[in-house]
Amino acid sequence: MTWDWAMITILVLIIISGIFSLLGAIGLHRFPDVYTRLHAATKTTTFGSIFLAIAVIVYSIFRITEVGPENDGAFITLAAHTFIALLAILITNPTGAHAIARAARKTGIAPEQAVIDEYEEVD
């Protein structure tokens, strides 16, 4: 009874995660430019991985409450480490994307269909 609702919640979270990860992978091929590809790929895959981590946390919490005291420590550890991994993804991924965009701009790659370049005047 309760386990069915837990399975439905985990299924919805995993479907959201899969849809966004596939959208990020497809957006790598559908966009014409480095910057738009970065925009498509980085944000959606971060979102997808975070939702998979939330699904694992929900699964661990339901295993803690449902199964009994013989397995509690392992699942508490699983949930805590998954939360730390979620924080690691959340901090490191936008920083790396910013570094890639800055490096691409410094190599002199112009955006597709760009008309003026105001950054050139600053240098």
Next chain:
Amino acid sequence: MSFEHLDIILIGVAILGVGILVSLLRLFLGPTSPDRVVALDTINTLVVGMMIGLGAYYEEVVFIDIGIVYAILSFVTTLFIARFISTRKEKEVGP
């Protein structure tokens, strides 16, 4: 009762694997080197997601620890490659 919930997580891991294969194509045929770095960063994020999913599937905490270390090491790798790219001019691409 304890078999159905595991298959759901494995389906999510399989979808992330399909995303890795699609991104690998862009890694091979990207025209410029920042394109390849973007594809590599996408693959790294998806591998961390797969590690979290497999850790829940096999009920082993070691997979998730590997995911944490992989996320931090891939961040350092991305920063290093970006630093390396930005010190040289790209010859093969025009505006």
